[in-house]
Structures are given as C-alpha cells and as structure tokens.
Amino acid sequence: MNGRKRKIQIKFYVTEEERALIEQKMKLVPTRNMAAYLRKIAIDGYIIQTDHSDIKGMTAEIQKIGVNINQIAKRVNATGSVYQEDIEEIKGVLAEIWRLQRLSLLKAR
Numbered sequence: 001m002n003g004r005k006r007k008i009q010i011k012f013y014v015t016e017e018e019r020a021l022i023e024q025k026m027k028l029v030p031t032r033n034m035a036a037y038l039r040k041i042a043i044d045g046y047i048i049q050t051d052h053s054d055i056k057g058m059t060a061e062i063q064k065i066g067v068n069i070n071q072i073a074k075r076v077n078a079t080g081s082v083y084q085e086d087i088e089e090i091k092g093v094l095a096e097i098w099r100l101q102r103l104s105l106l107k108a109r
Helices: 016-026 034-044 053-079 084-108
Strands: none
Touching: 016 034, 053 084
C-alpha cells in the first residue's frame, strides 16, 4: 500500500443493468481492468448536451395545427363549407414549422 501512486479511493454503487452496460462498453476498448477503464472515462470522457428548443418549438406548432384542423373539421361538419382564412392560418403555421426545421438544420452543421 505504501508504494501506491493512487491513494484516494472513490466508491459508487450501480445496478446490475448499469454494471452490465459498463462491462459491455469496456469490451469496445482494449482493457479488462475496470478501474483503469472507469478512471479513463471519468477523466477523459465528456458529456454531450443537446439543445432541443427547436424541436419543442416545432412540436408546439404541430400541436397548434392539430387544434386548428379539429376546429375546421367541426365547422365543416356543422356548416358544410371551408373558409379561406382557415386554410391560410394552417399554411402560416406550416411555414413556421419549415422555418424552425431549416434553422435547426443550419445549427447542426
């Protein structure tokens, strides 16, 4: 113990599934030493955070379209006619979705 380079121990608990996943990922690198693998991942590994605000915006717009279509369908069933302003509103919301998608794709580059 006196000749150890590393003298501080860090412990943590995992589930059976988490341990199996760690072992599975270990097979992808040339090591059988779990301590070495975990140390390397903890020091050199990185976490990728993604921004989902564009997707949330598109989801909100799609939800609006769904509500509008339901309202239009009720009106058509009640009156037997479709209004041009309803169609234009849907086209406007669709245009916003396409804008958000293009913006999202430009950010991904």
